[in-house]
Amino acid sequence: MDKEKMLALADFIEKVPDDKFHMGFFGKPANYESRRVVCKEDLNVCGTACCIAGYVVVNKGYCVTPGGFVYDDIDESDYIGQAETLAARELRLDSDQATALFFDRNWPYQFKEDANNPKVAAQRIRHMVETGE
Numbered sequence: 001m002d003k004e005k006m007l008a009l010a011d012f013i014e015k016v017p018d019d020k021f022h023m024g025f026f027g028k029p030a031n032y033e034s035r036r037v038v039c040k041e042d043l044n045v046c047g048t049a050c051c052i053a054g055y056v057v058v059n060k061g062y063c064v065t066p067g068g069f070v071y072d073d074i075d076e077s078d079y080i081g082q083a084e085t086l087a088a089r090e091l092r093l094d095s096d097q098a099t100a101l102f103f104d105r106n107w108p109y110q111f112k113e114d115a116n117n118p119k120v121a122a123q124r125i126r127h128m129v130e131t132g133e
Helices: 003-014 053-060 083-091 095-102 118-131
Strands: 069-073 079-082
Touching: 003 053, 003 083, 003 118, 053 083, 053 095, 069 083, 079 083, 083 095, 095 118
Parallel strands: none
Antiparallel strands: 069 079
């Protein structure tokens, strides 16, 4: 685990507006009918939201679908991989750590109830850095 990157991610997520964070989507476009992916330039568009792994890959310059497919560009021509795999690689998480962090159903009890709150998600990230779980 890259603790420095994890803590920087927690600081970033903590500042995300509530309506821009949702653990139910890797990337949720504001208007899914006209666009299936979220890219970095979309993050300021009203109605756009990402989860923890979604923000990791979007901030690396990739585009992500709600289901976690990552593309190099908006036209979805160059498939890169799955969001959780790429985010885990970026944060140097093993597969168990990635599953524990990127899917809120696996979060410790104290974080589950308000998983779509970015401040709670930031606390979850810091908890993992401190405890390894």
